[in-house]
Amino acid sequence: MAASEFGQAVRRWRDRVSPATVGLPAGGRRRAAGLRREELALLAGISVDYVTRLEQGRADNPSPQIVEALARALRLSAEERIYLFRVAGLAVPGPETVPAYVTPSVQRLVDRLDGAAVGVFDAAWTLLMANPLYAALMGDPSEWHGIERNGVWRNLVGSGGRVRYTPEERSAFEAALVADLRATAGRYPRDQQLRRLIARLRADSERFAELWDAGVVESLRASRKIVDHPQAGAITLDCDVLSVVGDDLRVMVYTAEPGTADAERLRLLAVLGTQSLVG
Template identity: 80%
Template sequence: MTRTEFGQAVRRWRDRVSPATVGLPGGGRRRAAGLRREELALLAGISADYITRLEQGRAVSPSAQVVEALARALRLSADERSYLFRMAGLEPPGPEMVPGFITPSVQRLLDRLAGTPVGVYDAAWTLLLANPMYAALMGDPSGWRGDDRNGVWRNFVGPGGRVRHTPEARRAFEAALVADLRATAGRYPADQQVGRLIARLRASSDRFAELWDSGIVGRHEAARKTIEHPQVGPVTLDCDVLSVAGGDLRIMVYTAEPGTDDAERLALLAVLGTQTLLG
């Protein structure tokens, strides 16, 4: 590609995406109807400075992860996504790779769940998208980078999360995560990123290595979970994991039983967002 073709494509597609389309407020004076660089940066998890350098041709050779994040944030079609990869000098991910593409139709479905905590993961349990309610419930993931965005890594090596487990439930949850990741590795044996993730997990966590060597295979299924929220207290919710046919995505949806204290706490979170309660 030339130094500007990739940036021109990003700028062109940024201009056509209205803030309302991606759930952002559209107030204030705007020179164009599309997204500001800062808004695209927020959606893609990339610094605004880097997007500026990409658009101006001062940064070249973006990684596949950056291209995928931009394609997702810009709501590109499959053909547009492939074009963006090629403009970056990369081959679009093939069927042998873990899919990370959220189609516009699935994105529209997610937009209709704005009042429900929803996180979208790929088949290796790397977080692709978290809506504001999910961030409010589970903690803001916008600053997570690299392995920190992977749910298996966070639970075995990283800081974990807000879900409260009994020791027995914790063991079952860990076994389910490892079994699910093993099944994914079997479906995508040529995906080197999955192989490297597994190697890092085995080297960093004795518990993961023990479970991996046991050979378990399975799937992480729906469950009832209690989330220890720092402001509203414990919230017990149903967590359903929905699969997208053809995309191998996991859509994690948290809901409360109507009329319960948990439903009231979830409604309070919708008002609070990710802000901190003032005492």
């Protein structure tokens, strides 16, 4: 790996990304207009120390997941992303792997949906990026690491989320998630990371194993959901899942019916962000 070349590229691209571009407050005096190391670390979901070591050439062999996260956080073009993988000494993910690249056009789409809570997932339901309103509504995803960022694992093994379900609704939602994941596995049978995720889910969840063995294949559909926010209370929202053709991404969009109390609560969350409403 050409460590210095990799580090120089990360530093150069970090300097050109303004905080406003990625939804962060400019705040405080800055020596440069670009992102601080701690801001890049937050966006990529890695430690500040690791960003520092990468930029200084003191960290070897970043994983494909780390390189992909940095490319996404730095909003690299397709050509720049390929370059970053190559100077890291890694093969660029091919068509046999689940795509995790959020294109600049999808990023611009998310930026413009500022009145909606938006999360972008890969085809295995791992959260790739989210706008500030999604973080305010569902909880700050910067605190989720590794497998915690996968929606199937979070709902069947982890702490779940803030969406309220009846027992029947939860059962149907779990079944739909697993059926959708099975469809993804059929499209990417050689993806080793996807295989490891499925093996982990089978080991950690009897419910997942039961649903997986049922062999159902289908796509997750739109629905209306009630989100129990710890401060704002219950918010009824429409949840639409948009597919990005060609890139196999899922854009999950939560919106409220205009003129309702739910719309007011969502606007309140947009103002408050992830801060607590209590002292």
